[in-house]
Amino acid sequence: DGGITQSPKYLFRKEGQNVTLSCEQNLNHDAMYWYRQDPGQGLRLIYYSQIVNDFQKGDIAEGYSVSREKKESFPLTVTSAQKNPTAFYLCASSAGQYSSYTFGSGTRLTVV
Amino acid sequence: GQQVMQIPQYQHVQEGEDFTTYCNSSTTLSNIQWYKQRPGGHPVFLIQLVKSGEVKKQKRLTFQFGEAKKNSSLHITATQTTDVGTYFCAGYGDYKLSFGAGTTVTVRA
Numbered sequence: 001d002g003g004i005t006q007s008p009k010y011l012f013r014k015e016g017q018n019v020t021l022s023c024e025q026n027l028n029h030d031a032m033y034w035y036r037q038d039p040g041q042g043l044r045l046i047y048y049s050q051i052v053n054d055f056q057k058g059d060i061a062e063g064y065s066v067s068r069e070k071k072e073s074f075p076l077t078v079t080s081a082q083k084n085p086t087a088f089y090l091c092a093s094s095a096g097q098y099s100s101y102t103f104g105s106g107t108r109l110t111v112v
Numbered sequence: 113g114q115q116v117m118q119i120p121q122y123q124h125v126q127e128g129e130d131f132t133t134y135c136n137s138s139t140t141l142s143n144i145q146w147y148k149q150r151p152g153g154h155p156v157f158l159i160q161l162v163k164s165g166e167v168k169k170q171k172r173l174t175f176q177f178g179e180a181k182k183n184s185s186l187h188i189t190a191t192q193t194t195d196v197g198t199y200f201c202a203g204y205g206d207y208k209l210s211f212g213a214g215t216t217v218t219v220r221a
Contacts (some may be wrong), residue, residue: 031207
């Protein structure tokens with residue numbers, strides 16, 4: 001079955017360490033997205049990519065970095081520059097303009 | 113940029129009652145999409161509305177797109193405990209969806 005996989009489900013890191021969250025899709029979707037969700041809050045866009053080797057900053061890109069070397073993969077790195085990294089991170093993909101999004105099951109990152 | 117606003121932010125409903133959540137955009141939308149996120153889960157696509165005045169139903173859920181294509185509503189009839197979660201509306205702008213803040217629904221049995 002096609003889908004979008006995020007790993008790991010839970011991640012713990014010490015403050016000051018960079019951490020990379022994985023997102024892989026086998027839906028053959030061109031576009032991929034990273035969102036951050038804090039408790040009781042909505043979805044805030046971090047980065048998005050509409051095509052391989054190209055990506056754009058979203059609303060809260062500071063302290064994060066991404067790469068899109070393959071169509072299937074869109075990893076997110078949370079750097080030590082991100083002041084409040086503890087959150088629920090969601091990856092999504094879509095076939096393109098006006099298409100619905102398919103979300104992964106998310107990664108809960110806790111920084112101590 | 114485009115903004116999508118949802119009200120209410122929280123909806124506490126007695127089981128069996130009806131309720132409606134509303135979505136408003138600052139600009140005309142090409143389409144509106146609705147998603148549901150169960151507690152502890154991830155958003156799941158429910159439906160897309162494209163035409164002005166369009167109404168679609170999914171069992172006890174009724175979705176409507178406004179005539180001016182700037183607002184939408186989700187009406188749930190005879191609420192059940194399975195309806196708990198957060199409902200997001202989203203509209204396309206700049207090649208990506210803008211999500212509303214969501215309406216979080218709790219149900220009293």
